[in-house]
Amino acid sequence: MATSNIVPEHEVPLSIVEKGWKSLHLTQYQGFWRPLKFLSGVMACRECFEACKDDIILNTTPKSGTTWLTALTFTILSHTRHDLDNHPLLTTNPRELVPYTSARYADGKVPDLTNLPSPCLLSSHLPYELLPTSIIESNCRIIYLCRNPKDTFVSLWYFLNNFLPEDEPPVPIEEAFELFHGGISIFGPFWEHLLGYWKASLERPERVLFMKYEELKKDPTFHLRRLAEFLGFPFSLEEERQGLVEKIERFCSFESLTSLEVNQSGKTRRGNPNKNFFRRGIVGDWKNHLTAETSEKLDQLSQQKLEAFGLTFKDVGK
Ligand code: PAP
Numbered sequence: 001m002a003t004s005n006i007v008p009e010h011e012v013p014l015s016i017v018e019k020g021w022k023s024l025h026l027t028q029y030q031g032f033w034r035p036l037k038f039l040s041g042v043m044a045c046r047e048c049f050e051a052c053k054d055d056i057i058l059n060t061t062p063k064s065g066t067t068w069l070t071a072l073t074f075t076i077l078s079h080t081r082h083d084l085d086n087h088p089l090l091t092t093n094p095r096e097l098v099p100y101t102s103a104r105y106a107d108g109k110v111p112d113l114t115n116l117p118s119p120c121l122l123s124s125h126l127p128y129e130l131l132p133t134s135i136i137e138s139n140c141r142i143i144y145l146c147r148n149p150k151d152t153f154v155s156l157w158y159f160l161n162n163f164l165p166e167d168e169p170p171v172p173i174e175e176a177f178e179l180f181h182g183g184i185s186i187f188g189p190f191w192e193h194l195l196g197y198w199k200a201s202l203e204r205p206e207r208v209l210f211m212k213y214e215e216l217k218k219d220p221t222f223h224l225r226r227l228a229e230f231l232g233f234p235f236s237l238e239e240e241r242q243g244l245v246e247k248i249e250r251f252c253s254f255e256s257l258t259s260l261e262v263n264q265s266g267k268t269r270r271g272n273p274n275k276n277f278f279r280r281g282i283v284g285d286w287k288n289h290l291t292a293e294t295s296e297k298l299d300q301l302s303q304q305k306l307e308a309f310g311l312t313f314k315d316v317g318k
Helices: 036-048 066-078 133-137 149-161 173-181 190-203 213-218 220-231 237-241 244-251 254-258 261-265 292-309
Strands: 018-020 025-029 032-035 056-060 121-124 141-146 208-212
Touching: 025 036, 032 036, 056 066, 066 121, 066 141, 066 220, 066 244, 066 254, 141 190, 141 213, 141 220, 149 173, 149 190, 149 292, 173 292, 190 208, 190 292, 208 213, 208 220, 213 220, 220 244, 237 244, 254 261
Parallel strands: 056 121, 056 141, 141 208
Antiparallel strands: 018 025, 025 032
């Protein structure tokens, strides 16, 4: 992984449209919506980030389980360096251990990422179409985790309400739903975000791994082995005998991470409480928030947009 030295000046296109989720104003850029304040970082990252073949890029749509995937991947890659009893995740939120690529460019300077352990692990919410070209050209490994749209939406609604001033009521869920359904959400449209990585995973399965939150929840050890193999660090027979897969699964579980002081009262480098990244961590919480009608509306849209490409969300309920 390498970085270049100069960040060019960026101009935000004048034709931008702003749509609000109240706590966050979004701008549409090249077909995808993103917070206006992050746009220059995204553009700088696209121009200046130079990936290497050995890099590993974790990608997600927001609220799809980035924190979980980050913890799992970091732990797999570093298990020979860090004992689970004395591990950085015990005192550091997973997101702080893995640089979020475009945010590191947000202040207009090229970040120094040269001291990261090898292989270099980075995360991003960028749609596949907007990844820095060096990520595609270097043929580095990409891992994509997605989640069913109904739980993703509910999680996003809760998350963004955290950023409202205390005296400001939350965005009514019906209003937020209409925005999400219309494709207006962070790094949305949600469906196009998924499709970009889904198609890439079909074309280059050895370099793009596509995972689903629900499947990871259902059979974590199976998917942990799959993840480790994809990363090029499969568990050895001895590690299997020692129960390392199950240990990593428990170590990175929602229950385990939320029991840690750092995730209860710590903050991210941007000052967001770590606890905002852990809410319920379950499949199907949408049932407590969506009506039969709104659920059906999202199901229909997902079917319309994704099924023709062979992408479905089973086991999520109707
Ligand atoms: P981000 O988009 O801001 O990066 P991200 O970590 O992708 O957030 O998603 C947060 C969701 O993952 C939360 O879902 P919820 O609102 O439905 O509860 C959070 O609880 C869930 N989550 C975080 N850690 C874990 C984990 N270890 N296992 C399962 N789910 C988790």
